[in-house]
Amino acid sequence: MDQEISYSNRHWINVTTAFFLASLPILIIQVFHSSVYFESRVPPYLVFHNIAESFSIIVSMSIFGVGWFTYEQSKDSHTLFLGIAFLGIGLMDMMHMLGYSGMSDLLTPNSPNKSTQFWIIVRFFAAVSFLASAFIPNENGLFKRKEWLLLVPILVSTCTFIAVTYYSDLLPVTFSPEIGLTHFKRVSEFVIIFILTLALIAYRFRIPKFGWDHTKYYIYAFIFCVSSELVFAVYTTVFDIYNVLGHIYKIISFFLIYKGVFIDSVNSPYREILDTNKKLSRSLLEKENLIREIYHRSNNTLQVIGSLILLQAEAYPNNPEVKTVVYRIQDRIQSISLVHRLLFSGKDLSSVSIKEYISGLSNYALQNNDNTSCKLSIHTEIEDRKLLFDMVIPIGLILSELLNNSIKFAFPNVSSGNISIHFYEGRDSRFHLTYSDDGVGMKEDYDFRSCSSLGIQLVQGIAESQLSGKIRFKTGPNFQCEIDFPNNIYKKRV
Structure with missing residues (x-):
C-alpha cells in the first residue's frame, strides 16, 4: 500500500514539474516584460511560423500514419481514434499556415483574422478530440470499419476551408487591426483551455487501467496545450513573442502526443514480443535441459541393466552359451547407449x-x-x-x-x-x-x-x-x- 502511495506521489511530482516548466517562460515574460517582449517583422516571423506549422503538420500526419497502419495488428482503438483526429488537425493546420498574413493568398486575400479563424476551429476540434479520446479503450478493436472514421476529419476540414475562405464574414471576427484580439477570440481560447483541462483530468482516470507509462505523455502534452492556448489568448499581434512561445508549446505538445502514440502502437507491442521471446527462450532452455537429463538418465539406466545382466550371468560361470548371450545383449545395449551419450553431449536434441x-x-x-x-x-x-x-x-x-x-x-x-x-x-x-x-x-x-x-x-x-x-x-x-x-x-x- 505504501508503495502505491509513493508511486502515485511520484506521478503528481512529475505533473507538477511539467506545469512549472510550461509556466516558467510565461512568468519570465510577465516579470521581465519590458526587456524580453518584442514584435517581429513579417518576413523573419513567417520563416519561423512556416517551420513550426510544417513540423506540426508532419507530426500530425505521422500520428495518423501510425494509428492507421498499425490498427490491423494492434487493434488499438485509442491510437486509431487519435490518428484519425490528427488527420483533420494536420489538414486544418495547413490551412492556417497557408492563410497566414504575409503568405501568398489562399484563394481569397489572407489576413490575421482569416488565419486566426482557422486556428480557433482547429483548436476546438483538437480539444474536443482529445477529450473524447480519453474514453476510448486500448486494444479491443472497437472500430470494425475504420474507413468510415475518415469521413469526420475530411468533412470537418472541408467545411472549415469553405466557411473561412468564402464565407469569412459570416463567422465571428477573431482579430481586428484596430483592437487586436476580439472578445470572441479570447473567450474561445479560455473555452478551449477548459476542454483541454477536462481532457487532462479524464486522462488522469486512465492511469489505473492502462498504466502511467501509457498515459503520461498525453498528460504532459495537454499541459503544454493549455499553456499554448493561454499565451494565444493574450498576444497583441500575430508576430509578437507570445505568438512565438505559443507555437513552441504547440510543437512540444504534438511531439509528446506522437511519442505516446508511438509507444502504444510500436514500442509496447515490440517490447511485449521481446518479453515473450525471453520467456519462451527460458522455457525452451529448461525443456532442453530436461531432455538432456532424460538422455543422461536413460544412458545410465541402460548401463545399470547391462551390469545387472553381467552379475546375473556370473551365476553360470561354466556355461559358454549364457556368456555369449550376455555379451551380445551388452553389445546391443551399448549401441543404444552411444546414441543417448551423443544426444546428451550435442547441441541438437533429436x-x-x-x-x-x-x-x-x-x-x-x-x-x-x-x-x-x-x-x-x-x-x-x-x-x-x-x-x-x-x-x-x-x-x-x-x-x-x-x-x-x-x-x-x-x-x-x-x-x-x-x-x-x-x-x-x-x-x-x-x-x-x-x-x-x-x-x-x-x-x-x-x-x-x-x-x-x-x-x-x-x-x-x-x-x-x-x-x-x-x-x-x-x-x-x-x-x-x-x-x-x-x-x-x-x-x-x-
Missing part, C-alpha cells in the same frame, strides 16, 4: 552425426574383440550428416549384429581381416548402407530368409520393419550386406 556414431560403434567393437589372434581393421566411408535418433538406433543395432558376426565367424585361422562400412544418401532420396568384410563369407546356397541365426533375423527385421528398407545379402566369399531405406520415415519431434 539428431546425431551418423559419421561420429558409426566411428564410435566401430571403435567399441574393436576394443571388445576377444579374437586376439586376428588383427582387424575397420574402414569407413560415411557421408557426414545428421540423422534423427529414430533412424540411428536401428542402424546401430544392425551394425552391431554384423560386426559381431564378422568378428566371431568371418576370420578363422587368419592373422588379419578387413571390414568396410559405407553410408551415403543417393539421388533417389534414399539412404544406402553397405557392410562388407573379406572373410570366409557364406555358403553359395545359404538361405538368409529361412536361416536360424538370431543375428541375421534381427538385421532383416530391423531393416524392413523399423527402417522400411530393402535388404540384400551376398553369398560366397567376402560377405556383403546392402540396405537402402527412405530418408523421411521419421519426423523431428524435439
Whole structure:
C-alpha cells in the first residue's frame, strides 16, 4: 500500500514539474516584460511560423500514419481514434499556415483574422478530440470499419476551408487591426483551455487501467496545450513573442502526443514480443535441459541393466552359451547407449552425426574383440550428416549384429581381416548402407530368409520393419550386406 502511495506521489511530482516548466517562460515574460517582449517583422516571423506549422503538420500526419497502419495488428482503438483526429488537425493546420498574413493568398486575400479563424476551429476540434479520446479503450478493436472514421476529419476540414475562405464574414471576427484580439477570440481560447483541462483530468482516470507509462505523455502534452492556448489568448499581434512561445508549446505538445502514440502502437507491442521471446527462450532452455537429463538418465539406466545382466550371468560361470548371450545383449545395449551419450553431449536434441556414431560403434567393437589372434581393421566411408535418433538406433543395432558376426565367424585361422562400412544418401532420396568384410563369407546356397541365426533375423527385421528398407545379402566369399531405406520415415519431434 505504501508503495502505491509513493508511486502515485511520484506521478503528481512529475505533473507538477511539467506545469512549472510550461509556466516558467510565461512568468519570465510577465516579470521581465519590458526587456524580453518584442514584435517581429513579417518576413523573419513567417520563416519561423512556416517551420513550426510544417513540423506540426508532419507530426500530425505521422500520428495518423501510425494509428492507421498499425490498427490491423494492434487493434488499438485509442491510437486509431487519435490518428484519425490528427488527420483533420494536420489538414486544418495547413490551412492556417497557408492563410497566414504575409503568405501568398489562399484563394481569397489572407489576413490575421482569416488565419486566426482557422486556428480557433482547429483548436476546438483538437480539444474536443482529445477529450473524447480519453474514453476510448486500448486494444479491443472497437472500430470494425475504420474507413468510415475518415469521413469526420475530411468533412470537418472541408467545411472549415469553405466557411473561412468564402464565407469569412459570416463567422465571428477573431482579430481586428484596430483592437487586436476580439472578445470572441479570447473567450474561445479560455473555452478551449477548459476542454483541454477536462481532457487532462479524464486522462488522469486512465492511469489505473492502462498504466502511467501509457498515459503520461498525453498528460504532459495537454499541459503544454493549455499553456499554448493561454499565451494565444493574450498576444497583441500575430508576430509578437507570445505568438512565438505559443507555437513552441504547440510543437512540444504534438511531439509528446506522437511519442505516446508511438509507444502504444510500436514500442509496447515490440517490447511485449521481446518479453515473450525471453520467456519462451527460458522455457525452451529448461525443456532442453530436461531432455538432456532424460538422455543422461536413460544412458545410465541402460548401463545399470547391462551390469545387472553381467552379475546375473556370473551365476553360470561354466556355461559358454549364457556368456555369449550376455555379451551380445551388452553389445546391443551399448549401441543404444552411444546414441543417448551423443544426444546428451550435442547441441541438437533429436539428431546425431551418423559419421561420429558409426566411428564410435566401430571403435567399441574393436576394443571388445576377444579374437586376439586376428588383427582387424575397420574402414569407413560415411557421408557426414545428421540423422534423427529414430533412424540411428536401428542402424546401430544392425551394425552391431554384423560386426559381431564378422568378428566371431568371418576370420578363422587368419592373422588379419578387413571390414568396410559405407553410408551415403543417393539421388533417389534414399539412404544406402553397405557392410562388407573379406572373410570366409557364406555358403553359395545359404538361405538368409529361412536361416536360424538370431543375428541375421534381427538385421532383416530391423531393416524392413523399423527402417522400411530393402535388404540384400551376398553369398560366397567376402560377405556383403546392402540396405537402402527412405530418408523421411521419421519426423523431428524435439
